[in-house]
Amino acid sequence: MSSTTTNQYEVTQLLDIAEDLFAYVGLTILLLGTIGNMINVISFARLESLKTLASSLFLLTSCIASQVVLVTGLLTRVIRGFSLIDPVYTSVVLCKVRWMIRTAAGAVSLTCVCLAAIDRYLSSCHNVHRHGLITIKRARWSIFISICFWSSIFSSYAVFYTAPTPLSCTIANPIFAYFTSYFNLFHYSILPLSVLSIFCMLTWHNLGQQPATYLRGGIRLYDQITRMLIAQSIDILITSFPNMIWQIYTVTSQSITKSSLRMAQENLINTICVLIGFSTHAITFYVYLLASSTFRKNVKDMLLRNRRIKPLSNANVIKVTITKTDQKVTLPIP
Template sequence: MSSNTELIRSMTLYGGFPIFICGTIGNLLNIRCLWRNRHNPCVFIILSASIINCIVLFYGLFTRILSVGFNLDWSSTNLIWCKTRVALSQAGYFMSLTCVCLASIDRFLISCRQEKYRNLSRLSFARWAVFVTIIFWLIHSLPELIYGTIIKNPYTGLTFCSVISPPAHMNYRLYISLPVYLGLLPSIILIITGLMTYRNTNKLQITRQREIIQKQLTKMMLIQIPIIVCSTLPYVIFTEYTVFSATIIKTSNQRTIENIITNIFTLLFYMSFACSFFVFFISSNSFRQEAKLFFLCHRTNLFRNIQIQPHPLPTIRDTTL
């Protein structure tokens, strides 16, 4: 059993730390590289998602690394931290996926031939959509903030943070919130809008327009969809299986295998919040040029700072009369 625990700990450390570090730096680079274009509706939504992703990676993944990897679980001793971690991490999951769906819908609207649909892609609409998204999911996570509590295991004596809510809310989380809002709905929206965007770009008559939209936007869409689907659905499906099979008597080997699989799918789940920068860098030429320009400017400034400045020549005074 100790070897299995050590395996899970090693997986969390060596798998979780790279995801957290690369994801946090990548989201910050998204903000830096896209900031000048923040008045574009789609870019504004992506910037909002990048900020939310940083919060998700901290409250969700980083605290998990501390808990599993270093046995530093503040949520098991501090009630306020327990409540805020559960509520903000869950709200962050939904906010981030909703922003990705909004950006996908915006790309579909801007690719339509009808002007009435293209006019819906406005910065004012994007701001209101992001604002409503944040407020809605914060309100949606209020029960976790209210019912989050610290529980003591009667067999081991260890304490842990959990949500003990009324049966109606527990059923809602089990049958609607987790499988629909986190799994099926974002995947369906991304797949449908991606296919419709691809269809619209193929109908464009101007070759230059087709090249710009299809290469810069559709590639980002097609790469994002499998990443989100493949990282989110396994986590949702296996979590549902774990909950439904909790009353079944299992051997210690079965529980160990399930714990390992849960850890793998949990780390994979956070990939969808950490990979956006790398998706944009690979699929978008303009974003890649902006990122390269950012790195080159910093490297140039660094070289300028470490250059050896020539000593000024001594001033020779003219002593002749």
């Protein structure tokens, strides 16, 4: 009896810790992420280079989708952490809408980052014919298709997610629940992490092969958008990795019978991994600040001086012509 009482106490403690984490850490992530995403949206919307650079449009859409993830996915958990009442549990409609929109928005956000990585790779290639493969028009169509595709895919969540009891919002169909575990692991972890890893390494390799580009004064200049994107990709890799490992464990341990104490322990670990996963959509702005001096200057001018934002283009770059023994190479301006 004493052992049973002790286990029950530990279970209660672990569940309370998980709720507190969602309440306080989740609220911090939500507030910082909302502020950062709003500044990102305003900054990219005012960039003159947005009219000519497809990557900026992809990153703008990614920021908007990330904010949708935070509002639909994290806000209700924060409310539950403080009040112990989850609005999703009180309505079947909210249950369905929350999981459909939250999951689709997360997929759109990561898809747009992957498309931006592909665009930066093509722009960094020595073959100039690849530079114009992703135009603004094609970028808009890609974003539209991505939204339609993921919305149609995750409309199934609106069908299968339900609230059979007052304190649950789960997939009632066991076959669909089993399939969803594997699909989430693939579309939210394995696929985007693989694409970002491959194209960021290829882009970095291309940049290392290019001749030096110099500002007036001789300081080496790297394309600011590319630097921001590589930094964001590293951020996604780091913050998504714990959740991917946890998803693999969840998939492989579905058939194991677990005690209430083990389930409470796993719930706490899942809470930590989920919060780290939400930070993927919350710290992009701060990653951009660290990665790009031009972006920092633009934000400073916007917030403190209320000036028109300067484009994230190499406005002061002079074209350098390097003459070799058998050919003349004219360095293009990104």
